[in-house]
Amino acid sequence: MTTWQGWQHFATTDPPAPPQPDAPPRNTEERLAYHSSFVTIRTPAITTLAPQVRTLMILGRHQQTTARPSLIVTGPAAAGKTTALLHVGRACHLAHTRKNPAPPGSAHATAPVAYVLVPPGATAKTLITEFARYLGIPVTTRMTQTQITDAVCHTYTQAGVQLVLIDEIHRLNPRTTTGAQTADLIKDLTERLPATFVYAGINVTDTPLFTGTRGAQLAGRATLITCGPLPARHGTRQPFRDVITDIENALDLHHHKPGTLPRHAPYLHQRTAGRIGSLTRLIRQAAVTAITDGTERITKTTLDAIRLDHLAEQHARPTRNR
16 A cells, blocks of 8 residues: 555455345355455544544645644554554545546546555655655656655645655654654655645654654644553443444354353453454454354354464463463
8 A cells, every 4th residue: 555556446445344134145255355354443543533634634725834733643553553544544535536536538646645654764765765656756776865855745746645644653763863864854745745644653652753853843743642452441431342342243254143242341351451453353363263163153262262463462461360
C-alpha cells in the first residue's frame, strides 16, 4: 500500500464480509481465506479518529499561511493503530472519489490519500524518496534532497492529495543529526502541501519526538489520540466484551455457539492484556484451527492451545502463574 496503485487497490476492493443468512455457504478454502483477512472491527480508536480527521481536513482546507493542524495516533504495539489509520484513509478515499468521479475517458484520476512508511534509520532523503515512490515520481541518484522535495510537492499538489498518512513515526529521533533533518523535512512538507497529516507510532509521547524545539513544534500542531489497550470495564460499559461480541458475530463457523466468547471476556483480557491486535489474532487462529480440525467451534480449550505473539505472552505470564 506504499504505492498509489497498491493503495488504490486496497481502498477500492470490497473488504471481507461476514457470512450472510441468505447467502450460500462458503467452502472450506473460502472460509480459511476469510478468517485470514477478516473484517475490520470498529474499535474505540476508529470511532474517535474518523470524525477528528474529517474535522481537521475541513478546518485546514483553506488555510494558506501556516501548516494545517495534524493528528498523532499513539499507543503500544498491537493496539490497532495502523488498522485505524488505514480504515480512516480508505473512508476518505472512497468519499472523495464518490464526490469527484474521474471524467469519462480520463487517464488521470486524483489521488486524495497518500500512505507512507518511515523507513528504518530514516534520513530526510530516504523519507522524501518514499514520498516520491508512492506516486511513481522518477528519482535518480544524482538528484538532491531539495530537487526530490520540489518534485514531490509539485506532483502531490497536482494529484490533489488531501490526506497524508505517515506510519511508524516513532522511528524518527530528532536528537540525532539525521533525525533532526528528517523532522524538519516533515515540517516543511506540512507547510508546502495542501493536505492534512496524520501520524501513527508506538508510544510517541515517550520518544524524543515530543521533546526539544522540534518536538514542541510538532506537539503544538498535532492533536494526540491514544490507541491503548481496551479496558475490561469503563464505568457501566464493557468495551472489551463488546469488541469480542463483534468479532464472534463475524465468524464463519458451522457449529460455534453465539455467546461463548463473550463469556470468556475476563480470560481473553488476561491473555491479551486488552490489545485488539492480539485479541483478533488469537480468535482468528482459533477459527482456523476449528475449521481444519473439523470441530467448527471455538472453546476455551481451543484458545488455551494457541500460542500468542511474544508481547502478549510476556504480559500474560505473571498472571497465569499465580
